[in-house]
Amino acid sequence: MENNNPTPKPKDASKAVEKFLVSSASQLAPYLEACIHCGQCAHACHFYEVTQDPKYTPAYKLFPMTKAYRRSKNPLNWLGMIPTLEEDEIAEWQDLVFNGCTMCGRCTNVCPMGIDVAQIVGATRQALTAAGYYPEDLMAAAENVVQHGSPLKVSTSVLEDRLEWIADESETDIPLDKKGAEVMFTISSIELMKYPDSVGAMAKMLNAAGVNWTISTKGYESTNFGYLAGRPDIAKLGTSRLVNAAEELGVKELIIPECGHAYSVLRWNGANIMGRPLGFKVYHITEYLAKLKREGKLKFKSIETAFTYHDPCQISRRGGAADDARYLLEGFAPNFVEMKVTGNQNWCCGGGGGVQAMNKYRDMRINVFKIKAKQVEETGTNTMISACANCRLTMDESIAELKWGGKLDSLVEILADNLIED
Amino acid sequence: MSDLLDFARGPALQVSVMIFIFGVLYRLISLFLTPKNFIASPARENVKGAFGAGVGEIVRRMIPDKEYMRKEMFAFLNGWAFHIGLAITVFGLAGHIMFFKKILGFGWWNLPSNFVMLAGVITLFSLIASLAHRLTDPVLRKLSTLDDYLSGGLTVLPVATGLLATMHLGLRYETLIAIHILSVCIFLIYFPFGKLMHAFLVFVTRAKTGVEMARKGVKL
Numbered sequence: 001m002e003n004n005n006p007t008p009k010p011k012d013a014s015k016a017v018e019k020f021l022v023s024s025a026s027q028l029a030p031y032l033e034a035c036i037h038c039g040q041c042a043h044a045c046h047f048y049e050v051t052q053d054p055k056y057t058p059a060y061k062l063f064p065m066t067k068a069y070r071r072s073k074n075p076l077n078w079l080g081m082i083p084t085l086e087e088d089e090i091a092e093w094q095d096l097v098f099n100g101c102t103m104c105g106r107c108t109n110v111c112p113m114g115i116d117v118a119q120i121v122g123a124t125r126q127a128l129t130a131a132g133y134y135p136e137d138l139m140a141a142a143e144n145v146v147q148h149g150s151p152l153k154v155s156t157s158v159l160e161d162r163l164e165w166i167a168d169e170s171e172t173d174i175p176l177d178k179k180g181a182e183v184m185f186t187i188s189s190i191e192l193m194k195y196p197d198s199v200g201a202m203a204k205m206l207n208a209a210g211v212n213w214t215i216s217t218k219g220y221e222s223t224n225f226g227y228l229a230g231r232p233d234i235a236k237l238g239t240s241r242l243v244n245a246a247e248e249l250g251v252k253e254l255i256i257p258e259c260g261h262a263y264s265v266l267r268w269n270g271a272n273i274m275g276r277p278l279g280f281k282v283y284h285i286t287e288y289l290a291k292l293k294r295e296g297k298l299k300f301k302s303i304e305t306a307f308t309y310h311d312p313c314q315i316s317r318r319g320g321a322a323d324d325a326r327y328l329l330e331g332f333a334p335n336f337v338e339m340k341v342t343g344n345q346n347w348c349c350g351g352g353g354g355v356q357a358m359n360k361y362r363d364m365r366i367n368v369f370k371i372k373a374k375q376v377e378e379t380g381t382n383t384m385i386s387a388c389a390n391c392r393l394t395m396d397e398s399i400a401e402l403k404w405g406g407k408l409d410s411l412v413e414i415l416a417d418n419l420i421e422d
Numbered sequence: 423m424s425d426l427l428d429f430a431r432g433p434a435l436q437v438s439v440m441i442f443i444f445g446v447l448y449r450l451i452s453l454f455l456t457p458k459n460f461i462a463s464p465a466r467e468n469v470k471g472a473f474g475a476g477v478g479e480i481v482r483r484m485i486p487d488k489e490y491m492r493k494e495m496f497a498f499l500n501g502w503a504f505h506i507g508l509a510i511t512v513f514g515l516a517g518h519i520m521f522f523k524k525i526l527g528f529g530w531w532n533l534p535s536n537f538v539m540l541a542g543v544i545t546l547f548s549l550i551a552s553l554a555h556r557l558t559d560p561v562l563r564k565l566s567t568l569d570d571y572l573s574g575g576l577t578v579l580p581v582a583t584g585l586l587a588t589m590h591l592g593l594r595y596e597t598l599i600a601i602h603i604l605s606v607c608i609f610l611i612y613f614p615f616g617k618l619m620h621a622f623l624v625f626v627t628r629a630k631t632g633v634e635m636a637r638k639g640v641k642l
């Protein structure tokens with residue numbers, strides 16, 4: 001694997017500021033000028049909700065960047081009279097913007113000014129990382145992408161082994177590096193290592209629909225920990241592996257599996273990361289399956305089980321694909337029940353934005369899950385399905401810890417189990 | 423005494439209106455001139471156009487989703503109360519309309535003065551309630567800066583002095599009017615440099631988010 005990322009330099013607060021200025025000036029300036037400190041976003045944030053600690057108020061997470069921005073615009077700045085960000089401030093916000101924000105975007109829904117806090121948190125992560133303030137475990141996962149091709153060290157040979165085994169287990173074909181394929185399928189290493197049945201389920205459905213697809217050994221990892229860790233260099237490396245592989249294969253479509261941030265990064269930020277439009281369309285697996293269902297290429301037996309759906313933030317609220325999951329359930333799950341707060345307003349699993357990979361907030365994640373457990377219980381069902389392996393990993397951890405009586409399943413697995421094959 | 427009133431009505435008001443206009447323009451223009459270097463991925467198919475999405479979001483965010491409104495009922499109702507109250511007071515009072523007519527060259531029908539006075543009283547109490555909320559609520563205390571208190575205080579002053587003048591309470595009417603106008607001047611001068619600017623920025627940020635959400639096909 002290529003290694004083009006320098007390890008972040010020693011701590012240097014002013015560099016954080018500089019870095020921010022570059023990334024914020026273009027997109028975020030209006031947001032940074034507009035916060036009216038009304039505090040309405042506090043209750044929208046799961047971290048505030050479970051702790052009631054004002055420091056988790058979304059607007060508070062904007063403070064260092066707002067300060068840096070104001071400093072840069074202040075006409076008296078050149079006199080050296082405007083205070084810079086202090087090291088202890090930066091250290092406090094390291095915790096808030098990495099551990100204390102899943103970049104779920106729920107706060108934006110309530111903000112009367114419409115401020116996109118998650119985007120600013122993303123830029124803040126980049127700034128702090130550039131100055132050497134970052135959580136070690138998240139950075140280690142990102143560095144694994146450079147060294148081993150994936151945050152969970154899924155190298156090409158691990159990939160080949162696992163896929164062969166999954167293909168056997170699920171009695172289906174998983175084409176690798178197939179010339180002439182029209183669709184490139186990508187994997188999330190979380191699924192590959194922890195939820196292999198999901199990969200088998202997706203393969204089974206693509207085959208059943210007659211899709212001419214393949215996985216590429218040159219670009220397979222769909223998660224983007226570089227993005228989450230505030231490392232644009234690693235984010236670009238991960239993205240270019242996928243883009244180059246897809247363009248080399250000449251595919252027209254690329255599918256992201258059950259992973260929220262992977263979808264959001266490639267679908268909505270891919271062109272910006274690459275600095276040019278991508279030569280293919282990007283779909284989340286739920287969008288792609290919905291498309292196949294609409295085209296009459298996939299049919300499912302209807303099931304009696306009552307369940308509810310957990311919207312992964314990056315696919316629904318920040319991805320715009322909430323309707324496709326519902327469309328897949330139409331006619332298939334007559335006893336499907338929506339949670340009271342659902343779709344684009346849904347509560348986050350507590351582990352998005354890389355928070356799942358940060359050990360420090362394990363207890364916090366478990367507390368956040370209590371919101372979800374209550375939501376599910378209110379539906380009168382005890383099963384929840386979702387379409388993001390990271391949500392699943394986060395919530396499975398909490399389910400085990402809390403010995404919760406309910407169940408969590410994957411949408412693709414439940415669909416594949418009830419696929420009508422000709 | 424009329425010297426003070428002449429000063430307030432004359433140079434003070436002229437200068438502050440100029441600062442207000444240039445300050446607001448400076449902030450808005452500098453914002454729009456900020457280079458945009460984001461390369462957008464293609465929009466979802468069949469989504470609303472940018473203009474409709476932006477305007478739609480400006481309107482939609484006037485009322486929060488019921489899920490959030492429940493928890494923020496005070497902020498929501500109180501916010502509406504002082505914004506509407508302020509609008510009625512500023513644009514509905516006969517004396518104010520005369521002032522606008524002088525500057526703009528046209529006026530409009532005024533509202534009954536008792537009604538405007540009632541709106542003024544509600545605005546005043548509502549503004550004071552919001553400042554009290556800011557001083558006591560732990561989240562708001564954590565977020566609040568000098569700008570927040572200053573912006574609140576500088577909005578209270580013209581409302582309070584205006585009410586006193588209308589009710590002829592305290593000092594001579596002329597003096598009260600002069601103080602009222604001077605408080606408006608301070609408000610106008612501060613306006614472009616602090617969070618009072620949200621009165622303009624709200625259109626920019628709501629529309630920006632609306633356009634971005636529509637591009638992705640997120641329906642709120």
Ligand code: SF4
Pocket residue numbers: 044045046047057058061100101102103104105106107108117118121348
């Ligand atoms: S994006 Fe989500 S986690 Fe982050 S501050 Fe907003 S509500 Fe909280």
Ligand code: SF4
Pocket residue numbers: 034035036037038039040041042058059110111112113114115117565
């Ligand atoms: S709701 Fe919006 S304007 Fe209000 S404090 Fe939060 S981010 Fe700022």
